[in-house]
Amino acid sequence: MENIFNFSKNAIQNLKQEYNNHPSLLFVLLSLLCIPLGYAFNSISLALLIISTLINFKKVNFSFENYLIFPIGLYFLMLFSFTWSIDKERTISAISKELPLVLFPICFVLFRSFSELEKQKIIKGFSYGMVAFSFFYLIKAIIRFFISKDTSVFFYHELVTKDVNAIHVSVYMAVSFFYFLVKPIKTNLDKLALAVLFLMVFLLSSKNIVVVFIGLLGFYYLFFSKTAKKLRLRNLILLLVILFSLPFIGKVKERFKQEYETIMTDSSVNDVISKGPNKVYNVSIKQAWTNETFKPNDFFPGTAFRVFQFRIFTEFLHDDAIFWKGFGLDASYSKIEEKGVKYNLYLGDENNDGYQKMNFHNQYIQIFAELGDFGILLLLIMLALSIRNSVISKNYFHIAFSVLMISLFLTESFLWRQRGVTFFIVMYCVLNAKLKSEKTIAV
Numbered sequence: 001m002e003n004i005f006n007f008s009k010n011a012i013q014n015l016k017q018e019y020n021n022h023p024s025l026l027f028v029l030l031s032l033l034c035i036p037l038g039y040a041f042n043s044i045s046l047a048l049l050i051i052s053t054l055i056n057f058k059k060v061n062f063s064f065e066n067y068l069i070f071p072i073g074l075y076f077l078m079l080f081s082f083t084w085s086i087d088k089e090r091t092i093s094a095i096s097k098e099l100p101l102v103l104f105p106i107c108f109v110l111f112r113s114f115s116e117l118e119k120q121k122i123i124k125g126f127s128y129g130m131v132a133f134s135f136f137y138l139i140k141a142i143i144r145f146f147i148s149k150d151t152s153v154f155f156y157h158e159l160v161t162k163d164v165n166a167i168h169v170s171v172y173m174a175v176s177f178f179y180f181l182v183k184p185i186k187t188n189l190d191k192l193a194l195a196v197l198f199l200m201v202f203l204l205s206s207k208n209i210v211v212v213f214i215g216l217l218g219f220y221y222l223f224f225s226k227t228a229k230k231l232r233l234r235n236l237i238l239l240l241v242i243l244f245s246l247p248f249i250g251k252v253k254e255r256f257k258q259e260y261e262t263i264m265t266d267s268s269v270n271d272v273i274s275k276g277p278n279k280v281y282n283v284s285i286k287q288a289w290t291n292e293t294f295k296p297n298d299f300f301p302g303t304a305f306r307v308f309q310f311r312i313f314t315e316f317l318h319d320d321a322i323f324w325k326g327f328g329l330d331a332s333y334s335k336i337e338e339k340g341v342k343y344n345l346y347l348g349d350e351n352n353d354g355y356q357k358m359n360f361h362n363q364y365i366q367i368f369a370e371l372g373d374f375g376i377l378l379l380l381i382m383l384a385l386s387i388r389n390s391v392i393s394k395n396y397f398h399i400a401f402s403v404l405m406i407s408l409f410l411t412e413s414f415l416w417r418q419r420g421v422t423f424f425i426v427m428y429c430v431l432n433a434k435l436k437s438e439k440t441i442a443v
Helices: 002-021 025-033 037-057 066-083 089-098 100-110 114-148 155-158 168-180 188-203 209-221 233-250 251-262 285-290 302-320 331-343 365-392 396-408 418-432
Strands: none
Touching: 025 037, 025 114, 025 418, 037 100, 037 285, 037 418, 066 089, 066 100, 066 365, 066 418, 100 209, 100 418, 114 155, 114 168, 114 188, 114 418, 155 168, 168 188, 168 209, 168 396, 188 209, 209 396, 285 302, 302 331, 302 365, 365 418, 396 418
16 A cells, blocks of 8 residues: 555656646647547647646747648648538538647647657657557457457457547557667566557557558568667568468458458458348459449448549549649538449448448548648648658657558548547657757758
């Protein structure tokens, strides 16, 4: 009992010390830790950061850096898109959801720049927080398994809920993994954290993230680790073994198999969804791009669905003249729905949404379709700036974050979700902000 009291006392003293050193640090960290929680927690943590920043603002702290221009500019483009939006009601609703894109950068303008040690404390706190969430998800899954005897509770959305989103959580876990990986001296707790986060990335079964994660892991051991030169051949062999093993691991095997079938075979039977005589057929990538019509019992696996969404985007570019301005923020849904009806997609029932209710599942296409070429240009500049700064600094955690974001945006409209935009913009600001003793890396 005395040990617990002393630990709590020291923790409180450390928090007070951190607040005195940099009042906003704890609230930036809190914003990251609240991401997997309910939206109310996200909003409250952002409000606390704004209040803390305003209370402790001093003129000497004011510092506007070039990297902040682009997210702020992107938000104002979203705001102005209301004037030409084809669905003003949805645009108004989305504008408030995207507020983190401008509020976090403004806070970074108003408070003192973080030192390298303070940056590391934020990343460390977030990474340990994701380990804690991992244990929570795993314990919950174990309890559910003993009740239901259903192994699916350990995988994908069942592990973390569809609202929190397995693909998004896999990114948080993967980014955190690289914090522990690059630590020069690892404690037993760090090694446990690595094992748990590695397990979570695979259980969450995001094909894109798993492949990029393994690629980043291999790249680190080949070129960045202390033993990279001496053990390069061994590390390369180990990487290849892991990559070739992916299609044989549990639910990951099922998901890779389904994607393989959509590449090689037209209209293969989906054994998971089909029930009795009611057959459901997988749409191949070729069919997604060329079919003039589909059937309600046609199922679009991930890659085929994204190919189809890209197809209808090209049709929008040709038919609706959206190159310069787009449809307006979050205003593309009605146009997507029209295409769903035109191509006779599965339109849903009382229990399930149809394909016509889904967005582009590609951040680059989403932003181009809704904000035009200026929107996609601002996003590409942010990503290019982030990857450039990460390479210059040789910070592998920063490299991993940038590469994971670039790849994730190919399969998810990540910034069109409150949790997604919060995670991206906070990490973007923390990692690209100049240090006290360093010059700003400008574009």
